[in-house]
Amino acid sequence: MDDMNRVLGELTWLDWDDIDEVEMMCRAALDELAQNPGIVRARLEELPNRPELLKLCEHYDILDKIVLASDDRTGVRIRLHVFLPGYFDRPHNHRWSYASRILRGHYRHYLFGNAELDEQVDPAKLPVLQVRDEPVGTSYALHHSMVHAVVAEPFSVSLVIRGPAVKDRFLVMDRHTNEAWWQYGARNESEAEATKKQMSRTRFAEVTGWLEEWGVF
Template sequence: MISEIEKYSVGWTDLAEASTRNAELLKELALDKQSLRKMATEAWEYPTLRDMCEQTRQLSRIVLHDALDRGFRLRLHLWNDFETGYPHNHRWSFSTRLLSGGYHHTLYESPSGFDSSSRNDADGVELITRYRTLESAGAGYTLHHDTVHRTETTVDTVSLLIRGPVEKRRALTADPGTGKFRFSLGRTMETPPEVAARRMSSAQFEAMFARLEKLGIL
């Protein structure tokens, strides 16, 4: 499986095709626990990948493979139990597959239209619920980078994610303190202390790895 990932490439112009191909890769990797374990272990040993591993309020993530020159970055997520997310979109499109647990997933639309690449501020953004479902282990989907969504996790939620290259400078996100919308600009626009605050420690990696073992993911 690892050799397939090392040769894999994906284009995101045709989102339906990307979704089909990514779904198959994620399904195969989820079943190959030996490869998944090896990639997670080696991610921590490889400085470039280790530097991208993070722990946030919402989740812990290990970057398993970085190949944006071939159109993707592969990540393994362990979500915090019962985390209530906030509406947001991304600077990149992605495909994901749940390995355990699940989450309530809400998709939104903006009746007045919304383009995060052209607006000067996020005040007055109006969103209405378009779709809501419960994603559970074995489920997967692909989202375009303009789609605004929200996740509310259940216990022991783990997912694999393939993200594409950055498509825009900033994304829309809700501020957890005020509930108001703001723009998020990505790591390259953050200060060193902001990046360092999320960087995963050795103890955090070991705790995540042990929990993934207990859940039978690795």
């Protein structure tokens, strides 16, 4: 077993509803990966020959997601996120709890609390309860019920460990248009939707080239 799969395997048994335990264990894992960049570098080098991982990598206009490891049994994954120019986030919760560590850049983090949400919610009336600046080296864990949003500096990079999905959908809100809508996991996407967001090999090479140029890995 290589180091990346070892790190992943140590997290699959976690109680992902116990966010204190999640934060403690994931912080140790994220620290190890950040302090030993060769582990991530080795996985990035071999990933083009790992179609089961490459098919999970995604490219959007304002965000790239690279899946470094995935446990098919539990759904626990280790990912790299690269935030692109123009990135902004709408308040949302998640289908899974997760932990994150900032490796490059920073972002402004808005937390709205554990709100009872449906598509009839008025996003403009959703109060910001906490604002954090997340600089390089910051790590945090977030329960899937927490509503939050981030505004990222262009080309910020983070490592993310996401837990098992516990619901089929999550709510996204736009505070400018006052709209709210559900988004669904890959299991409920059409083939066309999945293909549209799948990262190409060319894009993967471009993003990994940036990471090397920036000295992240």
